[in-house]
Amino acid sequence: GNVTALMAHTQRSPRWELHAPYYSFKVPIPGRSDRHADVVVIDSIGLEGGVDHELQAARRFREDYTDEFAGAEAGKTQWSWLEKVLEQDATASPAGNGLSVRIIVAHRPVVSNVNRSRTQAERWVEKRLREMLKAAAARTPVLFLNGHDHAMQFLEEPGANLHYVGNGVGGM
Secondary structure, eight states, X not given: OOHHHHHHHTTTOTTOOOSSSSEEEEEEEXXXXXXXXXXEEOOHHHHHTTSOHHHHTTOTTGGGOOHHHHSHHHHHHHHHHHHHHHHTTSSSOXXXXXXXXXXXXXXXXXXXXXXXXXXXXXXXXXXXXXXXXXXXXXXXXXXXXXXXXXXXXEEEOTTSSEEEEEEOSSOO
């Protein structure tokens, strides 16, 4: 919900690090100095801030969110950032850019076998994000990791190099 407390905890605990509600970083592939994985961490609630005006009222727990991180402007900003991140390296040749896989991490799923009575706003985010992920997977393999649904799931996107792993079981 409100990411402010999570970010503030960074100042209190040396074991906790969350300086922004969404960010990306590169991880080297062991044994392959020329290859890396892009890890992209997104804020599901923040993305929902970018839904059309008429869907804003349909957002679950809307009264608990701050406009700073989950309002309309914050949502539009995160969608724009995510589009740029997913399009990076798109024009470079696969052998030349060093990117091996893109790992997207979010709280909420894009696809799921669990029926959690999602709102129209949540469905809007799922649809838009799924299209973006499929487009990114046409260039580089994509692995989408999520929690939220109280189930362990592995799902594949038909016809795309895109896989979804859901771990909402609180551990293994």
